[in-house]
Every structure is written in structure tokens, then in C-alpha cells.
Amino acid sequence: MIDKILLEKLKSNFSEAYWFIKTNKVRTFLTALGIIFGVASVITMLAIGNGAEKEILAQLELVGVNNIVVTPILDEENEDAEQSDEDDGKTESKRFSKGLDILDALSAQKNIPSIKLVSPEIILNTYVINNGRQNSVKLVGISPAFFETSNINLENGKTFSDYQIKNALPVCIIGKKVEKKLFTGKSALGMQIKVKDVWLQVIGVIEEKMISDKSQENLGIRDLNKDIYIPLNTFLVRYKDRKIISDKIGTRNRNQNGPKKRIPRGNYHQIDKLTLQVSNSKELKATAEVLSKMLKRRHNDVLDFEITIPIQLLKQQQKTKQIFNIVLIIIAGISLLIGGIGIMNIMLASVLERTKEIGIIRAIGATEEDVILQFLSESVLISVGGGIIGIVLGVIGAYVIEIVSGIETVLTLNSIMLSFFIAVIVGLVFGIFPAKAAAKKKPIEALRSE
Structure with a gap:
């Protein structure tokens, strides 16, 4: 009431x-x-x-929660500093560095206990031919750890087997956008594509990941959906290994009528990116410091690499x-x-x-x-x-x-x-x-x- x-x-x-x-x-x-x-x-x-x-x-999902990324600093970026020394009449020679290579990745995994996974990448801007059509594409040589460190899943097919990796077989995994462009309306699995001068068999297609232009710019990452992935050994054997290219690169010569001039080495790094995943996020900073000291020692005290921790930038x-x-x-x-x-x-x-x-x-x-x-x-x-x-x-x-x-x-x-x-x-x-x-x-x- x-x-x-x-x-x-x-x-x-x-x-x-x-x-x-x-x-x-x-x-x-x-x-x-x-x-x-x-x-x-x-x-x-x-x-x-x-x-x-x-x-x-x-x-965070794109870059990985506990990842450390090492990228090479190309030789041309140090040209200005050396040129100024030559202009002043100095003839000091730059220390020689072997560049960022696979041995660096193996050494880091072996000697730094906090590192769980190591994923080197070699990137080549090239073209793919299918049904008479030619399209620009990035060919990426990867290790098996790449998919885990990059949080990538396969939508169809399977990853590279140990046999395919060991024997450098011509197989590839392609991005979803590559499949849509080259094989409109049908599956790419089992199909052959010609990347540059090599025929590759498609054994897998990655799950499409939404990557905005802003994310690509801020984090320095690629649109993974547009790439073609092959085993690292396949890349080195069938395409290009900068480690064994021209011994003349990086040497100096003397002209009879002028001062010593340096021949630019160009990109002398064997790999273009090295991602290392740490077991515990609390150890990221300490691991990066140890990694920096190790790489500097291996590169003859030449700082021709850059270490970033994406999660810290994002935080x-x-x-x-x-x-x-x-x-x-x-x-x-x-x-x-x-x-x-x-x-x-x-x-x-x-x-x-x-x-x-x-x-x-x-x-x-x-x-x-x-x-x-x-x-x-x-x-x-x-x-x-x-x-x-x-x-x-x-x-x-x-x-x-x-x-x-x-x-x-x-x-x-x-x-x-x-x-x-x-x-x-x-x-x-x-x-x-x-x-x-x-x-x-x-x-x-x-x-x-x-």
C-alpha cells in the first residue's frame, strides 16, 4: 500500500x-x-x-609481447661521417664488421639463457610471375620460429618440414593478399609460382592479419599479408647470400693522383632483421643490454646494428x-x-x-x-x-x-x-x-x- x-x-x-x-x-x-x-x-x-x-x-599482437628486434644499419648511413674526416685530411680507416648474420642469431640463442626463440629474416624486393602476370612482391627467408615470434597462424596448408629446410627445397608459404591476387577465387595450395627465376610450390597460406598503415609506420613492420615466405636455407642457396658476395667490397684503394677513397660496401649484412623472443618480459631490458654488448664484440666494436624493444615503445x-x-x-x-x-x-x-x-x-x-x-x-x-x-x-x-x-x-x-x-x-x-x-x-x- x-x-x-x-x-x-x-x-x-x-x-x-x-x-x-x-x-x-x-x-x-x-x-x-x-x-x-x-x-x-x-x-x-x-x-x-x-x-x-x-x-x-x-x-602488441603484431610485434609480439616479449620480442627484441635487431635491424642492421646500412653502410651508406655512415658515409657522411667518414667523408667529413676525409675532407679534413684524415685517412683513418673504419673498423671492419662482418655485418649482422645467422651466426649472430645462433650465438645469441646459445649464450643468452633468457632468449627463448630466435627468428632471422632475409628480405628481397622482387617479382612473382603467375599465368603470365608479373607482380611486385617481398620474398622473405625465415626460420621456423618466425610464425611464433610474429603471432602468425596458417589458414590453410602446413609449415616447412625439417626435410624441406635442411635440403633447401623450393617451397613457399604465401600471404592471404598474395593468394587473392594470384589465385582469385581458388586455393593456392599445391600450385606453382615463379618468384624471380625460381619455381616455388605453395604449401601454405597464412591467416590474414589486419595491419593499418599507421601501425606499419609507427612500428616499422611490413604488411605480412603481401609477402612470400621460404625457408632461410632455400633463400641462401637459390637466391642470394650477401655473406659470400665480392671480397672487394669494403676495401680501400689509392689513386695515383689523389687521396685514398673508400669503396662503399652497400648492404653487407647477411640478414635484414633479427627477432629474439625472451621468456620473461621482466628480462627484456637486461637481455637487450647483454645482446648489444655481445653483438658489438662480434662486430669488432662497430655499431652497425640497432636494437629496439617494441613493447616498451608501445607502453x-x-x-x-x-x-x-x-x-x-x-x-x-x-x-x-x-x-x-x-x-x-x-x-x-x-x-x-x-x-x-x-x-x-x-x-x-x-x-x-x-x-x-x-x-x-x-x-x-x-x-x-x-x-x-x-x-x-x-x-x-x-x-x-x-x-x-x-x-x-x-x-x-x-x-x-x-x-x-x-x-x-x-x-x-x-x-x-x-x-x-x-x-x-x-x-x-x-x-x-x-
Whole structure:
């Protein structure tokens, strides 16, 4: 019975609040603007934050959680520094380095206990011919560990067998985009493709991975879906091994009528990328330091390689984005606070305007609780209405930002419900003071006021 009476009171109060809001549309809309923009801002900022988090997780999946990446520094990058020495009349010869090679990978795996997997890669920009069509492609020589360190799964087929690896057989695994381009509408398994001058049999197709242009730029990774993969031994035997090319590269000669000139060695590194997976993420930094010292010693103290830890770069990027998102959410929260203050000011003004009305309803038997409920109903209704409009604007805003700027946004039901809940709370909190102020007015004083 009591619940029924309370429900009737609430229904009556909300009906009265709706009537008052309807008769003061402009003032109500202006009052709700703070709530509208506050809710829209919170939803949009949370969508941007969720999109950034999703992007970070996707990038982590691409680079591997516990990976260390070693890339060679090409000889040409050191030409300017040496040229300046020659211009000054100096003839100091540069130390000789054998370059980054497979022996470095084997040495790291053997001598550094924290390293779990080692995956060297050799990359060749070349072309593939199929059915008389020629297409540009990257041919990548890999070890069996490549698929695990790169988080790649096969969609069809199988990986290289020990026999195929040992005997350098002409087999390959292709990216999904390569299959779609060369074998439209049919499976590539068992088919033959000609890569440069060698016929390769397709034994597998990798699962397509979504790699954005931004991820490729930030992390220095390739679109793995566009590559053709062959065993490392197959690459060295059937294509190219920089280790055994021209002994003349890197030597110096002297012209009879001029100073000594250095013959550029070009790319003297046997491998183009070395990925090492560490067993424990806590050992990443220490392992990278040991690896750097080992490689420098093996390269005759020549720093012709670069070591990066992708997860640390991503964590720093994630931290920066989190700070940025927190600042934006705080700004959105300030909008909600201002909206709440606006509701309180309007409700206080409404109390002064309706003093006689308050006196009449108190005189005919309304209690303080009834007056509080009436004014709280108005403030909550304004907040709820503003919250609903804000949700619509927030959702639209998130989609517009994604289309215009290319920033990925992720809308979730939790963020929408949270924003709406905050809007209702703001209406309740900032409506309490005006409601109590109205309830405390004595009936006789209220009726006498002008």
C-alpha cells in the first residue's frame, strides 16, 4: 500500500515537472546544455580512449609481447661521417664488421639463457610471375620460429618440414593478399609460382592479419599479408647470400693522383632483421643490454646494428594516450559540473518565482517531502533529457571523428550507461539544495510574499 502511494506521488510529481518544463522550453534547453555537451564529451572521449587501447593491443599482437628486434644499419648511413674526416685530411680507416648474420642469431640463442626463440629474416624486393602476370612482391627467408615470434597462424596448408629446410627445397608459404591476387577465387595450395627465376610450390597460406598503415609506420613492420615466405636455407642457396658476395667490397684503394677513397660496401649484412623472443618480459631490458654488448664484440666494436624493444615503445605510447584521455575526460567532467551548477541556479530561480505556489500546496496539506520530490523531479527530468540528447550527440560525434580524422573510436554500452548514470546523479545532487530551500519555506510567509 505504501509503495503504491509512493508511486502515485512520483507519477504526479513527474507529470507536474514535465508540464513545467514544457511551458519553459527555451529556459529548460539552455539549462540542459551543460549536461548535453558534458555527456556527449564523455562518450566521445571514452570512445577515442577505447579505440586507442584496441589499437595498442592489436599492435602488441603484431610485434609480439616479449620480442627484441635487431635491424642492421646500412653502410651508406655512415658515409657522411667518414667523408667529413676525409675532407679534413684524415685517412683513418673504419673498423671492419662482418655485418649482422645467422651466426649472430645462433650465438645469441646459445649464450643468452633468457632468449627463448630466435627468428632471422632475409628480405628481397622482387617479382612473382603467375599465368603470365608479373607482380611486385617481398620474398622473405625465415626460420621456423618466425610464425611464433610474429603471432602468425596458417589458414590453410602446413609449415616447412625439417626435410624441406635442411635440403633447401623450393617451397613457399604465401600471404592471404598474395593468394587473392594470384589465385582469385581458388586455393593456392599445391600450385606453382615463379618468384624471380625460381619455381616455388605453395604449401601454405597464412591467416590474414589486419595491419593499418599507421601501425606499419609507427612500428616499422611490413604488411605480412603481401609477402612470400621460404625457408632461410632455400633463400641462401637459390637466391642470394650477401655473406659470400665480392671480397672487394669494403676495401680501400689509392689513386695515383689523389687521396685514398673508400669503396662503399652497400648492404653487407647477411640478414635484414633479427627477432629474439625472451621468456620473461621482466628480462627484456637486461637481455637487450647483454645482446648489444655481445653483438658489438662480434662486430669488432662497430655499431652497425640497432636494437629496439617494441613493447616498451608501445607502453610509452599507451601511457601518453592514457594521460591525454584522462585530461579530455576531466574537461568533459567539468562540462557536466557546469551543467549541474546551471541546473541548481535555474532551480533556485524557479523556487523564488514559485514561492506563492509553494505556499498554496503547503497550505492544502503538502509535506516538505512532497515539495522536495516535486523539485527533484524537475531537475532529474532535465538531466535525463539532457543525457539522452548528449548520448545521441556523443555517438554521432564519435563516428564523425573516426570518418574525418581517421582515429579509430570504439563505442561500448558501458561508456554510454556510465555517461547517462552520471547525468542522472548530477541532476539529483544539484537539485537537492534548491528542493530543500523550497521545502523549508513556511506556508504563511510564502503566501504573504509578493
